[in-house]
Amino acid sequence: MSTSMGNKEQTVLELRSISKVYGKGAxxxxxxxxxxxSVARGEMVAVMGPSGSGKSxxxxxxxxxxxxxxxxxLINGEDVHAMxxxxxxxxxxxxxxxxxxxxxxxxxxxxxxxVALPLELDGTSMRRAYLAGLxxxxxxxxxxxxxxxxxxxxxxxxxxxxxxxxTVGERQLLLADEPSGALDSANGEGVMRLIHAACKRGVAAVxxxxxxxxxxxxxxxxFLRDGRLADQTAAxxxxxxxxxxxx
Amino acid sequence: xTYILSMLLSNIHGLILSEVAVSVRHALLALLSEExxxxxQLREEFEAHTGEVWPLNVGQVYTTLQRLERDGLVAAVxxxxxxxxxxxxxxxxxxxxxxxxxxxxxxxxxxxxxxxPRDDLVMKILIxxxxxxxxxxxxxxxxxxxxxxxxxxWTRLKEDDDGADLSFALVVDSELFRLDSVVRWLDAAEGxxxxxxxxxxxxxxxxxxxxxxxSLPRRRLGARR
Numbered sequence: 141m142s143t144s145m146g147n148k149e150q151t152v153l154e155l156r157s158i159s160k161v162y163g164k165g166a167x168x169x170x171x172x173x174x175x176x177x178s179v180a181r182g183e184m185v186a187v188m189g190p191s192g193s194g195k196s197x198x199x200x201x202x203x204x205x206x207x208x209x210x211x212x213x214l215i216n217g218e219d220v221h222a223m224x225x226x227x228x229x230x231x232x233x234x235x236x237x238x239x240x241x242x243x244x245x246x247x248x249x250x251x252x253x254x255v256a257l258p259l260e261l262d263g264t265s266m267r268r269a270y271l272a273g274l275x276x277x278x279x280x281x282x283x284x285x286x287x288x289x290x291x292x293x294x295x296x297x298x299x300x301x302x303x304x305x306x307t308v309g310e311r312q313l314l315l316a317d318e319p320s321g322a323l324d325s326a327n328g329e330g331v332m333r334l335i336h337a338a339c340k341r342g343v344a345a346v347x348x349x350x351x352x353x354x355x356x357x358x359x360x361x362x363f364l365r366d367g368r369l370a371d372q373t374a375a376x377x378x379x380x381x382x383x384x385x386x387x
Numbered sequence: 388x389t390y391i392l393s394m395l396l397s398n399i400h401g402l403i404l405s406e407v408a409v410s411v412r413h414a415l416l417a418l419l420s421e422e423x424x425x426x427x428q429l430r431e432e433f434e435a436h437t438g439e440v441w442p443l444n445v446g447q448v449y450t451t452l453q454r455l456e457r458d459g460l461v462a463a464v465x466x467x468x469x470x471x472x473x474x475x476x477x478x479x480x481x482x483x484x485x486x487x488x489x490x491x492x493x494x495x496x497x498x499x500x501x502x503x504p505r506d507d508l509v510m511k512i513l514i515x516x517x518x519x520x521x522x523x524x525x526x527x528x529x530x531x532x533x534x535x536x537x538x539x540x541w542t543r544l545k546e547d548d549d550g551a552d553l554s555f556a557l558v559v560d561s562e563l564f565r566l567d568s569v570v571r572w573l574d575a576a577e578g579x580x581x582x583x584x585x586x587x588x589x590x591x592x593x594x595x596x597x598x599x600x601x602s603l604p605r606r607r608l609g610a611r612r
Contacts, residue, residue, distance in 0.1 A: 188535075190578065336546065352570040353563055356538035357546070363528065371528050373536050 151217070152313050152344035153202055154178040158211035160197050160367075171197040172208070173367040181312070184336060184345045186355035189364035195348045196317060198364065202346060203236055203315045204228055215313065233262040237306025237343075239316040239335075243298045245290040245305075251297075252277060252286035255305045264309075276304040280334055296327035300334065307338045314338055314345040320354055332357040411443065411451055416460060416482055416490040423464045423481035426452060438555030440562075452480055460486035508569065512576055523580060531573050538566050 160172040172194045179185050189195050200206040201213060204220050213220040215231055223231070237258075245254050256273030260266060277286050280300045290298055299321065306314050314335060320328030332347075332354050339345050339359075347358060355361050363371040411433070418424060418432050430448045434441070455461040464479040482490070508530060515526040545559045 190574065333546070350574075352535055352538055352567045353542075356535060356542040356563070358539070361532075361535050361539070363532070365524075365528075371532055373532055373539065 150181045151178045152181050152215065153346065154212075154214040154217075155198070155202060156212040156214065158198070158201060158208045158213070160194070160201060160206075161209045171367050172201070174211070175364075175367070175369050176211075177362060177369065179313075179344045179346055181344055182339050182342050183360070184339045184347065184358045186358035186361045187346060187348045187364060188350065188352070188355050188361055189370075191350075193364040194367040195364055197367075199315050199317050199346060199348050202313075203238060204232055230262070233258055234309065235311060236313045236315060237308070237311040239299075239302050239306045239314065239319045241318040241321040243290075243302045243321070245298055245301060247290050250287050250289055251282065251293065251301045251304075254290070254301055255308050258305060259309050262309075272308055273304070276308040277301070279337075280304050295321075295323055296330060299323060299327070299331050303331065303334050303338070307343060312343060314343050316345065316347045318349055318351075319347060320349070320351065325353070328354055411447065412455065413490060413493045415448070415451055415455065416486050416493075419461055419480055419482040420487060420490060423479045425477050425479050427477070429480075436554055438552060438558040440555070440558045452478075455486065456480070458485075459483060460489050509572075512573075516580065524577060527573050527577050531570055534566050534570050534573075538563055538570075541566070 155175060155177045158172050158175045159170070162169045162171055175194070175198065177185070177198075187195050187198060197206070201208050204213065204215070207221070215235060218231075220228060220231070245251075246257070249257065252270060252273045254273075255276050256266075256269035259269035259272055264272070274283065274286055277283055277300075280303060282297060282300050282304065285293060285297055288297075290301070293301065299319070303319070306316070316335065319335065320331045323331065328351070335345050335347060336357050347354070349355050361373040362369060365371075414433055414436070415429055418429055418436070424432070426445060426448045429452075430443050430445050433443050433448070452461060456463065460483055461480045462483050464481050511530075512523065512526065515521050515523040541559050541562050545556065545563075548555055548559075
């Protein structure tokens with residue numbers, strides 16, 4: 141079973157035997173059991189599973205927003221647990237981008253200010269952060285909407301801003317939880333095309349979704365069941381196989 | 388159970404093939420409604436208009452044309468209207484008034500979807516639920532994985548084409564939605580089975596046909612026929 145494409149040094153995210161237990165005693169819930177996954181540079185992995193299967197826990201642990209009960213999270217080969225609080229915060233600001241279902245844009249900031257914010261928080265000068273934000277928006281076809289506020293944007297545009305924010309600068313790992321949210325199927329497809337394009341530029345992405353059409357954009361689909369990695373899709377067979385004429 | 392097996396053994400493919408044949412018939416009428424065309428040209432245009440997803444052999448085109456001609460829906464160009472075919476032995480065809488009426492009629496007629504199709508996968512899950520020693524969740528997952536792998540392949544085709552070919556995009560979407568609906572049904576089935584198991588349902592209870600739901604389709608299908 142190939143859990144990563146390419147060689148070891150290309151691995152951006154590695155989860156080693158991750159287990160996560162919430163609560164204690166009778167209220168104990170085992171959210172993840174011995175899950176190991178690695179995601180290579182440029183690879184998009186989708187995580188599917190019924191609600192309660194551990195999908196969201198997997199994502200928050202991969203994003204260093206939560207500690208696993210046991211197991212290790214490695215980002216670019218570095219064990220997150222061994223990092224200082226400061227180093228961990230830097231990884232969160234510089235390396236990882238998050239996209240949430242409800243976009244989480246700050247209503248008082250324009251589109252470009254929202255995108256530039258993580259860079260500014262990381263100490264980049266306002267002007268440089270602004271230019272990088274503008275560039276990220278342009279890549280997503282939103283250059284002309286840069287000065288609009290979130291409430292002036294459509295749902296599809298807001299989600300593109302959220303993706304721009306998650307990929308701005310030199311981010312290498314994109315983590316998305318139901319990124320198409322309540323968007324219709326055309327906009328949902330648009331979101332996946334953008335994440336896919338980010339992967340083509342070298343970003344590693346993990347997308348949690350219950351939607352098979354969105355998951356089918358991924359290079360690899362992982363199925364969680366009761367907190368365990370139950371199954372995953374085979375390596376791509378190549379598009380030719382579907383259209384071979386029966387001879 | 389014997390009912391299910393007999394459904395499995397029935398000739399599903401015959402039904403599917405005859406439905407495709409009906410569509411080819413009307414697709415050819417549609418192409419001829421633009422202008423008179425030759426058989427080879429019809430084949431090329433059929434494939435182009437359907438995103439080249441359904442290959443059609445030229446023999447099928449001629450057989451269909453002959454039947455359409457027999458039914459008075461098309462006529463060979465040059466038959467009684469003074470025109471002569473341009474390409475030697477090849478025959479060109481034109482649509483007749485009756486053909487246009489038939490085409491318009493077909494486009495407006497909704498298909499009969501009232502009877503559930505005989506779905507192999509539905510049967511398989513119904514059977515897996517009551518075969519001792521079979522983990523139905525494993526059966527469901529094997530099919531879910533396969534369906535999603537197929538969807539990945541279609542999505543890659545869509546991604547490569549980038550919406551440039553409208554017919555192709557429509558066909559790919561239709562395939563993706565069809566496969567997606569099967570995945571969703573599997574998700575729902577799995578959820579339903581888990582809840583049933585939590586409520587104490589066991590396959591042994593399922594031998595009581597009146598309570599399992601398996602006899603339900605029979606009653607419904609029986610009423611339709």
